[in-house]
Amino acid sequence: MGIKDSLWCIGGASRGVTGCKFSLYPMSDQFITIILDSIETTDTTKVWKLTDKLATCVRGKRSHIADVVKGFFINSYRTDIHMALEATYSKGCPGDIDADSFMDVDNEKSNEVKLKGKHFDVNSKMSFYPMGEVDYMEHIAKVVMIAKKNNVFVGSSHYASLLSGDVHDVFDTIEEICKYGEENLAHYILQVTVSVNSPTKL
Amino acid sequence: MGIKDSLWCIGGASRGVTGCKFSLYPMSDQFITIILDSIETTDTTKVWKLTDKLATCVRGKRSHIADVVKGFFINSYRTDIHMALEATYSKGCPGDIDADSFMDVDNEKSNEVKLKGKHFDVNSKMSFYPMGEVDYMEHIAKVVMIAKKNNVFVGSSHYASLLSGDVHDVFDTIEEICKYGEENLAHYILQVTVSVNSPTKL
Numbered sequence: 001m002g003i004k005d006s007l008w009c010i011g012g013a014s015r016g017v018t019g020c021k022f023s024l025y026p027m028s029d030q031f032i033t034i035i036l037d038s039i040e041t042t043d044t045t046k047v048w049k050l051t052d053k054l055a056t057c058v059r060g061k062r063s064h065i066a067d068v069v070k071g072f073f074i075n076s077y078r079t080d081i082h083m084a085l086e087a088t089y090s091k092g093c094p095g096d097i098d099a100d101s102f103m104d105v106d107n108e109k110s111n112e113v114k115l116k117g118k119h120f121d122v123n124s125k126m127s128f129y130p131m132g133e134v135d136y137m138e139h140i141a142k143v144v145m146i147a148k149k150n151n152v153f154v155g156s157s158h159y160a161s162l163l164s165g166d167v168h169d170v171f172d173t174i175e176e177i178c179k180y181g182e183e184n185l186a187h188y189i190l191q192v193t194v195s196v197n198s199p200t201k202l
Numbered sequence: 203m204g205i206k207d208s209l210w211c212i213g214g215a216s217r218g219v220t221g222c223k224f225s226l227y228p229m230s231d232q233f234i235t236i237i238l239d240s241i242e243t244t245d246t247t248k249v250w251k252l253t254d255k256l257a258t259c260v261r262g263k264r265s266h267i268a269d270v271v272k273g274f275f276i277n278s279y280r281t282d283i284h285m286a287l288e289a290t291y292s293k294g295c296p297g298d299i300d301a302d303s304f305m306d307v308d309n310e311k312s313n314e315v316k317l318k319g320k321h322f323d324v325n326s327k328m329s330f331y332p333m334g335e336v337d338y339m340e341h342i343a344k345v346v347m348i349a350k351k352n353n354v355f356v357g358s359s360h361y362a363s364l365l366s367g368d369v370h371d372v373f374d375t376i377e378e379i380c381k382y383g384e385e386n387l388a389h390y391i392l393q394v395t396v397s398v399n400s401p402t403k404l
Contacts, residue, residue, distance in 0.1 A: 019360055019361060021327075021360065021361045021362060023286065023288075023395065025227035025229060025286060026229065027227060027228065027229060027230065027231075027233040028229065028230070028231055029229075029230055029231045031229040031284070032401060050360075051402065052359065052364075052402065053325050053397060053400040053402045054286075054325055054326070054327045054362075054364075054395050054397055054400070055327065055362075055395070057359065057360045057361070059360065082233070084225065084227060084256075086225075086288045086395070088329070088361060088393065090361050093361070094339055095339065100360065123255050123256055124256070125256045125257065127290070127391075129331045129333065129391060131331065131333075131338055132335070132336055132338055133334070134334055134336070136333055136334055137296055137297065157254065157259065158221055158223065158252075158259045158261065158302065159221060159223045159259070159290060159292050159295070160223060160257075162254075162256075189329075189331060191290065191393060193225070193256050193257070193288070195255060195256055198255040198256070199234060200253065200254065200255045
């Protein structure tokens, strides 16, 4: 077996591609309609995009990745439906490739103007994985401090930090943590769950 | 801010606690019933367990963690409902604690006998994160080889390896990868999605 055959990211990207693999889970018989509506509404012209049975992958500039994933989530929101987003942001895999990305685009976010007036509360958990770093716990502490600074940190739990607040405050914190990862680490992964309308009291 | 205040795992565990944080997402109006039925059916007496708005966390011996998460998934399966499990297995966080775990139990899996006759196909993706290791890509290649050896590896995609096959073959591969992590790494994280009945063709 060659290494090329076994790893999911091969070759080494030179252009700083940020990616996110995400799934939307509306707990409803109408899940197909909700997701298709969201795909229709969200502008993805500034990112590379591929959907398979398990997830959608978007790749491009950090700001557009943040904009598009927030867009999909907000555009899928229904006041009466429990829904979760599972999203894994990543940048810097030693085997990543320059292909499958849109880096030659401007920096203006395509969805933000339509999204910014929409507000609702979300619950979230996040785990940050700095790869190849012996002192990774220090970096984890730093990104938790970002969440605290932004007043969305509500506590620690096993394996994750808990965030809560307005949807924009939480997603903007996620974007800020990706920025931290980009500026301070060769390779980071940020795993996030964002949930609305959970029937669980706790 | 003290580090204790900012990290989700504090103190250092001496007894080798494996944990998994997981969420079941049945895309159905009946999601509460499906999940409650699964909780009723799955034997969790040999693990520590806590559910919050976002996920359920189980902690204990590796074999029981594997058994209980597979149990929840198989016991939630409906032939006509699209469902996904998002599960993050972990062991060895430098800040983990001995509390919140059940290590003084025997090794006999509580659910396996009831589960082993139930067979259906699943699609899965997995990403393995060896923490604090400079040569982490080598370890990732090794766990992909485990999936290949078990004939469940079906390809690479951005940020994840794709697995497919009978539900037992996929979950047993997940358990074997956790064993690899336990035996070869100080701290590993294994992020997995397991899906059934997706309407997406690709």
